[in-house]
Amino acid sequence: MKSATPKLNIALVDDHNLFRKGLIKLINLGDTQNKYNILFEAENGGGLKEKMKEPPFPDIILMDIEMPDIDGFEAVDWLQRTHPSIKILVVSMVESEDKILRMLRLGVKGYLSKDIEVEDMHQALETVANNGFYYSDIATEVLNQNLNGVVKPSHPSANLSENEREFLKLVITDMTYYQIADKMNLSPKTIDGYREALFQRLKVKNRTTLAVYAIKHGIVRL
Amino acid sequence: MKSATPKLNIALVDDHNLFRKGLIKLINLGDTQNKYNILFEAENGGGLKEKMKEPPFPDIILMDIEMPDIDGFEAVDWLQRTHPSIKILVVSMVESEDKILRMLRLGVKGYLSKDIEVEDMHQALETVANNGFYYSDIATEVLNQNLNGVVKPSHPSANLSENEREFLKLVITDMTYYQIADKMNLSPKTIDGYREALFQRLKVKNRTTLAVYAIKHGIVRL
DNA sequence: GTATGACAGGGGAAAAATCCCCTTTTTTTA
């Protein structure tokens, strides 16, 4: 059977064979009109470049981010420069805002989390094939916040005094508050005041969670 | 068609829906004798515990390691204590020697990397179903090295008991030791013993530096 | 000028963490 419109060629770039093979099954499952053709698979950006040396080229590429050697960012960047007409749909388990934003800025047509429903994946493929854009919830959110100049309700960790930062550096050590006071040439009671203020502002309940907060938010380095 | 032997019930524990669904397709693909039945899926250890509250129980569980909340290690530990007859086949992209070894020590029946061939996955399932063991290359290598007494100056954080790891996860929260004891169904005095032992082994002097150590050495995730 | 708020400091008590030394139970191993 020969369809009027030629099939759409799809390529998969992901470093886990089991995931690629499963994804192929899922794509075919939803491809009731038999319009998709899996052109090739690659394990990483390097493998992709290899396959892209000569035609045929895919119309759509499903791309993971975390891969050995040449990762998704590099691969997408390279694709946009060398084959700008190819539509890229990112399929990744990465949920960090930074990385999502970076991918969107590179101009990908879609961003899917790996824990979406199969139907959503089909929908995304369909949309992208028709020159649309498809972002899963988490990516949409990130996008909106950044378009609307949501400068982010200034993180509480943004406005710390110098003394408070110094105090936090010492909080993650094995010094007692009394020793910290001594080192900072302040009264233990003043230190107690810093502690109390930080507990409230950063919404933590004890010294340990304060230390964890400081580390997690990069206020102190390990 | 009714087979003489009842079907083998399989459960999948992995936090990525797309991977689970793909894996199901791949399992069915190789199941020419139609002997496997996917009993349920779970997103993490918590979901697994939920499903394991009452029969029917699976015969084999395919388990990922990295999952939110209750991870693969905890889930396997729990399973071995509560349902020791269930066969566990780890399917993970984790390739760190430490973690592979830890899983093997927990007594899993098999260890598969996510980038194996589909046929190998079928083979592994078959082998485990028949009371065998199946380790993919990387796991076999790790196992051999350690059997041959390639000791490796093991980091003190390498040989922590499961209870100690669980304790460390709770140490970085705002729970008191009393609450931790309660949650782990142990006496506060036992928890105090864990604390003391870890202080000495990891050379730290208080709860805060213990938490910092655990974070710095990747024993707990933020 | 005075109010307001941020910063430094204090008293005192309750809660939690830390330490030291010891017993029982369970598991491993020789």
Added chain:
DNA sequence: TAAAAAAAGGGGATTTTTCCCCTGTCATAC
């Protein structure tokens, strides 16, 4: 299977942390 080694638990004391309420100082805004 007896001995040894972990693991679990306990008593009790000391130190540290946490909390609440309160005083003075200084600057800055009104």
